[in-house]
Amino acid sequence: MYSEKVLDHFTHPRNVGEIADADGVGTVGNPRCGDIMRFYIKVEDGRISDITFKTFGCGAAVATSSMATELIRGKTLDEALQLTNKTVIEALEGLPPQKIHCSVLAEEALRAALVDYYTKHNLPLPKELETTASCDVCCRNEPRCDK
Amino acid sequence: MYSEKVLDHFTHPRNVGEIADADGVGTVGNPRCGDIMRFYIKVEDGRISDITFKTFGCGAAVATSSMATELIRGKTLDEALQLTNKTVIEALEGLPPQKIHCSVLAEEALRAALVDYYTKHNLPLPKELETTASCDVCCRNEPRCDK
């Protein structure tokens, strides 16, 4: 059911951990639903110079976190804003249908970390971040933010 | 489904054939039903000195004919009148339920041959033979004379 890539990113997740002096931290998900993702970012010269995550969740949740951080690391803030769950899924060589929501969660976690960064640093929120949905409520018999 | 004994009597039937100068011949069954049995008997000194059969029918029909002739050969007429399909079934070490009617047919064939013998020789019909049922009609969706 999982691609080799997903299994590899689950078993050897890249960028796990915390950043003590993070510029932005975003947490999405709900423990009741069984997934929580937290992304930590460090921003230098308009670029995401460091990014790490901690994830409570299934194989796909861990793998999408790992892959998303890999794709984002070193990107400019503008580039980071363009990351969609589709890119993550492609990079992982596919996800089973019932696991698509994990990739959405990863996208949301990054956006939450970016919102945190802009807010903490009193910067104006880019348009793209104004509509950030929360995945907190998307549990229990409802499609969980599956786009 | 068939006992070894039935298979043996089918494959190596005893007493197959005709008796040219038979003292009695009895035919029962209906070709439409798929079984016909004909018994030939020779009577000497009140004993059945020879008995043969010809049978059109399934394995059990052949085997019961064979076994019935074996059981009868050499018996007195009175003893022959006592033969029931049950004795034949036991001697064959059992028959599948749907094949019981074959053993009935064998009993009927013997009785028909005896009736023929008594009639041909102008002898009074023993009581036991007065009620001989005919198996000719017992076909098509009715239990075939299964006792």
Add this chain to the structure above:
Amino acid sequence: MFVYADNAATTPVSDAVFNAMLPWLHDRYGNPSAIYSVGREAKAAVEDARVKVASLIGARPEEIVFTAGGSESDNYALKGTAYAGRKKGRHIISTKIEHHAMLHTLEWLEKQGFEVTLLDVDSDGLVSPDDVKRAVSDNTILISVMAANNEIGTIEPIAEIGEIAAAHKIPFHTDAVQAYGHIPLNVREMNLSTLSLSAHKLRGPKGIGALYIKNGTHIDTFLHGGGQERGRRGGTENVAGIVGLGEAAYQCSLHMAEDAKRVTALRDRLIAGILPIPYSRLTGHPTRRLPGNASFCIEGIEGEAIVLTLDSLGVMASSGSACSSGSLDPSHVLMAIGLPHVVAHGSVRLSLGPQNTDAEVDYLISAVHKTAEDLRAKSPVWENNAPMWAKFE
């Protein structure tokens, strides 16, 4: 000599199939629904088999659902389509010569309030597409006609009937248990909604089969359970069986055309060798028949006795006579093609496979001749080289 000539009943598993199955029966016992490694390798084997089973009939892999055999597939197709279509109508069209897995399921559906029309066939066992057309009503929710008959081997005009079904937008099922792997079938060209198949008829193992379900077909689940087969058929997958079916289908994709040619030649020689027996006849269509099927009626002797006598000569064959079916009437198929009872009682079917040889066919011919002679010599209905009913004809 031992000759297995009952390949329409079941076939010997081929070496290729046996060897493909072995690891999955012992060392590789993982549950395909499990996400760990030994589960994933079982899953991959199942999906590989699905591709092979699908490609033989031009289906997509996801249109194949594995079942426990032809009977389950037939039950699933009929009950599943009937219940899914219940709101649209209650009328089902099928034929008088279907297998009991079909007929008994249809009887059960009648008890549940469905109406069943069973079409007649002609004396060769052919269903007429015109009859199908005439039987269709607004109320019809399913047409089901077997691809080829198991007793007499007649191959039905499935493509023509499929066109009628398509024109009326009625789901169309075929029981292809005898046909799959033996003759070319294409689910798209034949406009099929569902198709039943069973592994043990094509040198695969017993107890495994599949139902093709065209994408988009409305069908109720028959066997409820876990999420196996994408929720369409519950039960831990019979991995070894599925792998065996996949390999059997694959072997057919390689060898079906050449095997059919060779087996047809054997069959025709067998038929030519047996028909000289006086008062014998071929049953089923003379040319539109399964490559391996040679079925006859031999008058004056009884089918079960024929089978047992052939058995004593080392030949495994079968019969549709009343006795051999354990019922009072000869098989419904022999009745449907209009044979008199006295003729149908002498039914014998020899069915060949690619493993049968020329020498075996020679032996079969002589064994059937010998059997007919032996049994006729013992038969009270055989007089002066003819059955006693001949004089009434």
Add this chain to the structure above:
Amino acid sequence: MFVYADNAATTPVSDAVFNAMLPWLHDRYGNPSAIYSVGREAKAAVEDARVKVASLIGARPEEIVFTAGGSESDNYALKGTAYAGRKKGRHIISTKIEHHAMLHTLEWLEKQGFEVTLLDVDSDGLVSPDDVKRAVSDNTILISVMAANNEIGTIEPIAEIGEIAAAHKIPFHTDAVQAYGHIPLNVREMNLSTLSLSAHKLRGPKGIGALYIKNGTHIDTFLHGGGQERGRRGGTENVAGIVGLGEAAYQCSLHMAEDAKRVTALRDRLIAGILPIPYSRLTGHPTRRLPGNASFCIEGIEGEAIVLTLDSLGVMASSGSACSSGSLDPSHVLMAIGLPHVVAHGSVRLSLGPQNTDAEVDYLISAVHKTAEDLRAKSPVWENNAPMWAKFE
């Protein structure tokens, strides 16, 4: 090290079973319904297996019908009894912790107009016989309670419930797929009308099972077809599978008591080794549980991730977490015993069999400890050596 610890999902086929099956997969391919010699020898093998399967539960051989596995047996028992009893009533009693083969069949029956009461269980997973008694009405036509639960291993009070069913003359079914061959069962003492079992849970092959049907039970046929299984289940018999099931049952009749003792000791050592993990708990009854079942919830980590991490350490295990079941909720069983979602997400089941060793148990203990540590280190809900929800408790 490789340790297979998912024996509740499926078991490795034992050498005895494998060897018993082999000839029937290849050389001895006869159809048991055929009357010729190679058919008769297959028939004899099937009947021999039937005796073995029956004797393990005190049934008569003719009370055993072979099926394609536990799911088919469950479907057959429920639908067959419901339809046969339809004129008497429409009410069925079962429990919230049944397998999906039961629950999904019951849902389907509800759609057909039957009424289903699903009883609650206590926090150990036990069904209360008093609840059964209270649920019975004049309209009740079937009571069905599983013999032992597949996820948490709890063994249900079947004998007590059987007495209630008998007192009310209501047919009583049990899904004994997890129990058969593992714990003693007696169909007469337990007043059972029907009992489902599946070979691959007792070191037999996948895709074969049986339904015990007490003589005289009114039950509709589920899988219609030829006259196989005395007309009660159509389809060419899976001879190799049936022989495998028979041998597996026979092996259990020889070794079940001693195996259960040994496996229980392994299980208890495994439980004792895992429970020291902080915020971990055993699920299911502490003592009334299947010999091989050791199931836990470990807080702060997610079940599918546990299974995949254990896989990377060579351990095959399973989980009832939402993710691993592919649904949004943790398993209905974990919900039924009242676990909060956050706890249930951390579910992991290790299930042992007689082939597991002491050294394997040692390895399992260390692998689970390592897994919990690794995943907790990556978990945002694990803070200061406790799950973040601990502070709210």
